Amino acid sequence: MASIKDVAQRAGVSTTTVSRVLSTPQAVRAALRTRVEQAIAELAYRPNLAARRLRQRRASLVGLIVSDIRSPFFTDVGRAVEDVAYRHGLRLILCNSDENPAKEQSYLELMADEQASGVILSPTMQGLQQLRPEAWPFPLVLVDRALENTRVDRVVLDNQAAARRATEHLLQSGYRRIVLLAGAHSTTGQQRHAGHVQALAAAGLTPRPVWVEPTHRAGVQAAADVLAGPDRPDALLVTNGVLLLGALQAIQAAGLRTPHDIGLAGFDNNDWTALPALDVTTVAQPTYDIGRTAAELLLQRMQDATRPVRQVVLEGALVVRGSSVRSAPAPTLP
Amino acid sequence: MASIKDVAQRAGVSTTTVSRVLSTPQAVRAALRTRVEQAIAELAYRPNLAARRLRQRRASLVGLIVSDIRSPFFTDVGRAVEDVAYRHGLRLILCNSDENPAKEQSYLELMADEQASGVILSPTMQGLQQLRPEAWPFPLVLVDRALENTRVDRVVLDNQAAARRATEHLLQSGYRRIVLLAGAHSTTGQQRHAGHVQALAAAGLTPRPVWVEPTHRAGVQAAADVLAGPDRPDALLVTNGVLLLGALQAIQAAGLRTPHDIGLAGFDNNDWTALPALDVTTVAQPTYDIGRTAAELLLQRMQDATRPVRQVVLEGALVVRGSSVRSAPAPTLP
């Protein structure tokens, strides 16, 4: 493995010059620069990152810690972050906390140990409550989930508005006994709950939220319980894609059909929701924009640690499909 | 940021002793060790990984480079690899090549730059053809995709047998005009094609393979073309989960119903395939086992570079559901 010394020797210059060719080429005379570049090519030299980091005391590397790597939402966000990072010569390390606060903590420590230049985090609820951004040696940007009073850059969906619109849509379709399946342990679940309650209140209706662990299994079980219980709802609104699939599974297992027997709408416009046989109404999130914006916020923060904290709020788009639209229109409200 | 010097000073020992407490605690007298450990705790000391790597010339870190981060197959594999790596004090870096040979190459170089201890790779076809395992400074284990004659450890599915069984199942259900939608640019697609052809040949039937880019869009398009073309097939077999969803989309868009109008089966037992309204017959892969085995092969190779190359072949399980079973049984073959 060739080192900077070997390159210097071969080019007949000092290691300093080689280093400069690598970092500030315009500071080296063209003739010398060419010789160095040739030596680099001939030796297939690659700088030792460990040595560089040791000296510079930071790595050209950003971390993305997500709560569920399987979610298309986060893979899309990840792709956007990677695109931006790559264009700025930063490497991306992807970590999956799996909704586990201990794992999340461990990955944040990994990032500190690796001397990451910055981290984008989709925190667990517990992690968010304990989060002390200033305690970490890197700038932090939150995505998807955040608390109002946390003093840290973030980009989130207008969850409340999106849930309100989805609920209003269900009401307009004539559904009245709506149950909300809300993902537990996340701020998004709470905010979507708030928007849902808001819309119901405006219509003079009482909310019926059910809080569910954000797993497929739990989604199936909770939906099945609700459907089998007393006063079966005439519609379900589900606050994330995983639970939405679970709810649909339970609906079909119970022999019910959307939109007639039951209305259905939910967050995350995953591929399968568009299948004609399912045709599920969803709230589509601007996933790529979310990731791109988060990466940009991080880059700006890396350049200026003192700039004011920014929150970017993006809008979701309601994709109306057959699962929430009854052929016979509901009677108009008074 | 406290360094090993600070710890040594506080504990009244040399840096050598601190280093030993960290790596070989039993080589330090209990009394001293306790003092050092206390100093470490008081200063919240964390070793500088860059310095350690620079000295040791390798990182306690393994890479997993997958071709599609969105696939549940790879996220399951990733989880297994992470579990094993974590238990052995190794960190995992997850990379997504996105079926792009250039990205794959770039990530392999990243791993070399990071001085990774080992890499698990699901290669693109082009990457596989050019792959020179001995050219990398780390041991390599292939998952999911491999060529017979590559001299490298690997763990793969018995793709041919699985495709043969799936095809035999379709034949037993009475389907005769079967079209195979096969993912292009992958050894798995080719091997599954081979198993399919084998089963058809045994039944005296002519294969009708269609090679498709492994994206959702391309899957929809290809299936739509096949369904609208002359001599419409009576069944589709699809070699991966992404294309399977696309095929189902096209089937439903064409107003066809499984299993009567058309039979359907495919690889990857993704969550949505179990929805009663879809009920798609699939080949389930032992994803966690694949990941665990790959990680174990890598660890063994890291310990002994000279051990013979091993290939582990795992079996898939055919999950028969309604999409491929006609209510009226087919006439028995002669």
Place this chain on the structure above:
DNA sequence: TTGAAAGCGATACCAT
């Protein structure tokens, strides 16, 4: 069992 000191490979300061 413990410590002194060399050295890993790069960068950054200070000369020239």
Place this chain on the structure above:
DNA sequence: ATGGTATCGCTTTCAA
């Protein structure tokens, strides 16, 4: 514009 040299923080001989 270029080079000499100290230095980043740790591990690893080697000696005691």
